[in-house]
Amino acid sequence: MYTIKEVSKIMDVSEHTLRFWAKSGFFPFIKRDANNIRQFSDNDLEWVKIVKCLRSVGTENKSIKRYIDLCIAGDSTIEERYEIIRSTKQKALSQMEDIKKQLDLLEFKEKFYQNLIKNNLEDTWNPMKRIKLDTEAV
Amino acid sequence: MYTIKEVSKIMDVSEHTLRFWAKSGFFPFIKRDANNIRQFSDNDLEWVKIVKCLRSVGTENKSIKRYIDLCIAGDSTIEERYEIIRSTKQKALSQMEDIKKQLDLLEFKEKFYQNLIKNNLEDTWNPMKRIKLDTEAV
DNA sequence: TACAGCCTTAGAGTTACTCTCAGTCAAGAT
DNA sequence: ATCTTGACTGAGAGTAACTCTAAGGCTGTA
Numbered sequence: 001m002y003t004i005k006e007v008s009k010i011m012d013v014s015e016h017t018l019r020f021w022a023k024s025g026f027f028p029f030i031k032r033d034a035n036n037i038r039q040f041s042d043n044d045l046e047w048v049k050i051v052k053c054l055r056s057v058g059t060e061n062k063s064i065k066r067y068i069d070l071c072i073a074g075d076s077t078i079e080e081r082y083e084i085i086r087s088t089k090q091k092a093l094s095q096m097e098d099i100k101k102q103l104d105l106l107e108f109k110e111k112f113y114q115n116l117i118k119n120n121l122e123d124t125w126n127p128m129k130r131i132k133l134d135t136e137a138v
Numbered sequence: 139m140y141t142i143k144e145v146s147k148i149m150d151v152s153e154h155t156l157r158f159w160a161k162s163g164f165f166p167f168i169k170r171d172a173n174n175i176r177q178f179s180d181n182d183l184e185w186v187k188i189v190k191c192l193r194s195v196g197t198e199n200k201s202i203k204r205y206i207d208l209c210i211a212g213d214s215t216i217e218e219r220y221e222i223i224r225s226t227k228q229k230a231l232s233q234m235e236d237i238k239k240q241l242d243l244l245e246f247k248e249k250f251y252q253n254l255i256k257n258n259l260e261d262t263w264n265p266m267k268r269i270k271l272d273t274e275a276v
Numbered sequence: 277t278a279c280a281g282c283c284t285t286a287g288a289g290t291t292a293c294t295c296t297c298a299g300t301c302a303a304g305a306t
Numbered sequence: 307a308t309c310t311t312g313a314c315t316g317a318g319a320g321t322a323a324c325t326c327t328a329a330g331g332c333t334g335t336a
Binding site: 152172 | 291293294295
C-alpha cells in the first residue's frame with residue numbers, strides 16, 4: 001500500500017494531479033484507511049499507469065472517464081474498450097510519425113547551425129565565407 | 139504568395155491560430171498588400187513550419203518568441219539558437235521514448251482484449267472459460 | 277504541544293488556443 | 307448599385323487540464 005506522496009514519486013505525477021484525477025473518477029477502487037487516507041494498492045498503480053498513458057497520447061479526460069466507466073460496467077463493454085484501445089494505439093502511432101518528422105527538421109537545423117558556427121569561426125580571418133539559408137533571418 | 143486561408147490548408151493550422159501566432163510575433167517577415175492583407179511567401183511557410191515543430195514538442199510560446207527574436211538579432215545569437223535546437227531535439231527524442239513505452243502498454247491491452255473477446259465468444263457454450271487480469275475491473 | 281502528513285472545498289491563475297461578435301475595407305459578380 | 311466573399315481589426319468570453327494557494331480539520335509521533 002502506498003500513500004499519495006509515494007505514488008506521486010513512483011509514477012512521476014504530482015499529488016495535485018493525482019487528487020484531481022481521483023476527483024474526476026479515474027480511480028474508483030482506491031481504499032481509504034480509518035483516517036480517510038488514500039491507500040493505493042499495486043493494482044491502483046496500474047490504473048494510474050493507464051490514465052497516464054491515455055493522457056500522454058492526448059486523450060481528453062472526458063474520454064478517459066468513459067473508458068474507466070466501461071471497465072467498471074463489466075464484460076458487456078469489452079468490445080467498446082477494445083476499440084478505444086485500438087484507436088488510441090493508432091493515435092500514438094501517428095504521433096510517433098509526427099515526432100519523427102519534427103526530428104528530421106530539428107536535425108537539419110542542428111547541422112545548419114553547426115556549419116554556421118564553423119564558418120563564423122573561420123570568418124575571424126575570412127569574412128567572405130558566410131553562408132545563409134533562406135529559412136534563416138538576417 | 140499565399141493567403142492565410144491557403145496557408146491554413148497547406149500547413150494544417152487554423153486561421154485563428156495563424157493570426158494568434160502572428161500577433162505573438164512569430165512571423166515578423168510577412169508582407170502585406172495594399173489592402174493590408176497578409177501575403178505569406180514560401181519562406182514564411184518555413185517559419186510556420188519551425189513554429190509548428192517547436193509547438194508540437196511542447197515548447198512554450200514565450201520560448202518560441204525568444205527563438206524568433208534571436209533569429210532576427212543576427213549572427214551573434216547563433217550559438218544560443220543552436221543550443222535551443224539541440225535541447226529541443228533532446229526533448230523530442232525523450233518524447234519518442236515515452237510514446238514507445240505507451241505503445242507497449244497499449245499493445246499489451248490490445249492483446250488482452252483480443253483474448254477476452256475470444257474467450258467470451260467461447261463462453262456462449264462454456265461459461266467456465268472466463269479469464270480476468272488483475273488490472274481490469276470486474 | 278508542536279509538527280508533519282494526510283484530508284477537504286473553494287477559488288484564483290495559467291497556457292494556448294478557440295470561437296464569437298462587431299465593425300471595416302476592397303474586389304468581383306449580378 | 308448592391309451583394310457576397312474574403313480579408314482585416316480589437317475585444318472579450320469560453321475551454322481543458324492542470325497548478326497552486328488558502329483555510330480549515332484530523333491524527334500520530336517526537
